[in-house]
Amino acid sequence: MFLAIDIGNTDSTIGYFRDRLLRDTIRIQSRTSxxxxIGTMIVGFLEKQHGLKTEILGVGISSVVPDLTKLYCSMVKKYLRAEPKILDHNLIVDFRVLYDDAAQLGTDRLANVIAARKxxxxxxxxxxLGTATKYEIIDNxxxxxxxxIAPGIWTGAQALFEKGARLFPxxxxxxxxxxxxxxxxxxxxxxxxxxxxxxVYLKERIGRELGxxxxxxxxxxGYVELFKDYPGLFNDVDPGLTLKGIEIALNR
Known part of the structure; x- marks a missing residue:
């Protein structure tokens, strides 16, 4: 059994894998735990909902919130008795990352690239579609x-509500x-x-730019459900893509 943890700005998502398939997920607010x-919620998720003991064979973490990375690592060691692996651009060996400084690339973005390629x-x-809207391009x-990277739909909306004196959520x-x-x-x-x-515009523009x-x-x-049924926008919708990328990269 493998646990993938995606620590985001708003929420952290934990995915439970067995036989390399994503079986279930739980979402926890990132900054209020x-x-x-966190440990109690994850143990309860594994034991009560799935009848599993906390015998984890591996834990992989992707984090865009550095101060929470240590917290989750400590939780994994205390409650799951495992040594977590941290996703990092230095682990990439089977394709090129053509970012000017790969160390600046968020590991959630990297996980999406890893999963999408495979x-x-x-x-x-x-x-x-999350707190930020991120577009990642993989060539032929x-x-x-x-x-x-653009503001997420709710991030942009919140700014509008806050700045408009007569506007409201x-x-x-x-x-x-x-x-x-x-x-x-x-x-x-x-x-x-x-x-x-x-x-729609950026999808078309990116495709045209690259030929x-x-x-x-x-x-x-988290917000892909709002747009998943719009005709011609997505070929596939995969809410667990980031977790799958973490598992592919770190469950070795």
Missing amino acids: TIDE LYGYPVLVID NGDYLGGL VKLEEPEKLIGTNTIGALQSGIFHGFLGQL YPNLKVVGTG
């Missing part, structure tokens, strides 16, 4: 070219009509369709 709270082939574009040789969903006839409808339409426009008119696109991340 102690070692004991599971979906290349060339491929990965779009990860399987090398990682780089990507784009609304539910993130596709409204019934494009043109809003009240403030709620106008906000929902602008947020949803504005973000969708970004996705890949039929570039395969894989969607992942």
Whole structure:
């Protein structure tokens, strides 16, 4: 049994693998938990929901929050009695990372690249819809070219709510009509369709720039469910892509 841990800015996601297949996940708020709270939740997840003892054969961690990396490592040692492996760009040996400074590349992005190459082939574009929206491009040789980072849909919406004196938070969903006839409808339409426009435009622009008119696109991340059914946007939707990349890289 292998446990993959993806520590993000908003949430941390833990994936349980058996026979190299992702069986289940649990999500924990990143910045509101102690070692004991996290350990208790994970042990409960494994034992109560799956009837498993905490006999972990391996644990892999990807983290974009350095101060939480140590906390999770301590939790793994205390509660799971395992020595965690940390995903790092230096582990990549089977393809080139063409980033100016690979050390600056977030390991969640790296995990997405690793998983997409292996599971979906290349060339491929990965779009990860989370706190930030990240676009990762893998060319027809399987090398990682780089990507784009934009505000996530909720991150951008929150900034709008905070800066607009007469605006207020609304539910993130596709409204019934494009043109809003009240403030709620106008906000929902602008947020949803504005973000969708970004996705559609950048998908087309990246494919055109690279000369890949039929570039395969894989969607992942916490907000991918909002857009997964939009015609022609994604070839595949894989919410567990980052966890799968951690497992592929570190379960050796």
